[in-house]
Amino acid sequence: MTPHAPLPDHLRGQAFRVADCGLSARRRRGTDLRRPAYGTRLPAEVTDLASDLRARALMLPEGAVYSHVTVALLTKVPLPLRLAEAPAIHVTTPFGTRARRGRGVVGHQRQLAPEDRMTWSDVRCTSRGRMFCDLADLLSTAELVAVGDHLLRRWGAGRMRREIAAAIERYPRRQRRPMLRAVLARLDHRAESPKESELRVLLQDHGFEGFEVNGVIRDDDGGFVARGDLVLRALRIDVEYEGDHHRSPAQWRRDLQRRRRLEALGWVYLSVTQADLDDPAALLADLRAAILSQRARLARI
Incomplete structure (x- = not known):
């Protein structure tokens, strides 16, 4: 393959317009260049979004x-x-x-x-x-x-x-x-993932209020137990969104330990997945049941 002639210094590493680059048609077709948009070229190794947008901007009208x-x-x-x-x-x-x-x-x-x-x-x-x-x-x-x-x-x-x-x-x-x-x-800066935010909105839209977002849960001696996605502290209910990502064995063990400790302290732990966001009927029923159960249990204590 015939090597490409080097680009002029003022064109290297950046986007440029075909109309005023001064290169021959053959050189503009070189495999070391790519075309982010009609009338522009960019070095083939430059593939980030910002560079593509800067290239496209060369052909945009004033004020765009x-x-x-x-x-x-x-x-x-x-x-x-x-x-x-x-x-x-x-x-x-x-x-x-x-x-x-x-x-x-x-x-x-x-x-x-x-x-x-x-x-x-x-x-x-x-x-x-x-x-x-x-x-x-x-x-x-x-x-x-x-x-x-x-x-x-x-x-x-x-x-x-x-x-x-x-x-x-x-x-x-x-x-x-x-x-x-x-x-x-409705915005809350304490939310740490889009799915946590979507879950909070879903529950609010169905009348469930009073959740602490990423609330810290401690035992009776003040020791840290967990940080819950959506916490109903007075009723000891923790609603957690579980993503589809694969957990390492060590993380899986820590999650089980955290859930065991919460339940041993009298908390209800409700796991939520994308399936629940798509069809929330069972989740909403389970949360209502948990609220009624916890109210009755705590009233007896």
Whole structure:
């Protein structure tokens, strides 16, 4: 194979436009280059999302920014698999500029205030607060709460609440603001995984309140026993989401020991899986039964 001629210094390691790169058509077809978007090239070994977006941005009109799912993935906000596994590129352009369309691209035409924009890894995109608002079009309430919980935990509860609240009040789709405010009120920075957040919303929607999120449970002498996902302390009930990940033998033994200690202290331990989130009838019935049983038992003590 004939070796490729070296790229000029000003093109190495970065994206560039075909129209003004000065390379021959043959050189632009070199296997050491790839095409993130029509009219652009990027070194083949550069495969991260931010680099792809910087390349695509070379062909975007003035004022256009990345938004929605694209910002979530760029900033490593966890999303449901249906959006994360085969994501389209979302681009928001201001009014007066035609929305972007194309293979794998979803275009939006929306008003954007200066505060609704940010730069992340040299990529122009919407702010985290505006991303939260925009994702309401694509996520369920529980999934949006999970995104908000993550933002609060990662960037500071007070700071992110203020940023999201301000973005909601600027959001141009006024009819969506009441729903977004209601979701904001349900966020909790103590949640540590999207599924924990979805479980909390599910139980709240069915009338179960008063849970401590990731509450610490101690024995009568003050010794640490466990940290429960959702804890009803007065009734000694711990509701735990169990993921589908494979646990090591050592972790499996620790989990069994933790459950044994909780039950020995009079706690009810309810395990929840994705199957329960998909069809919660049995979980809800079991939780109601546990509440009634614990109330009766504790009243006798």
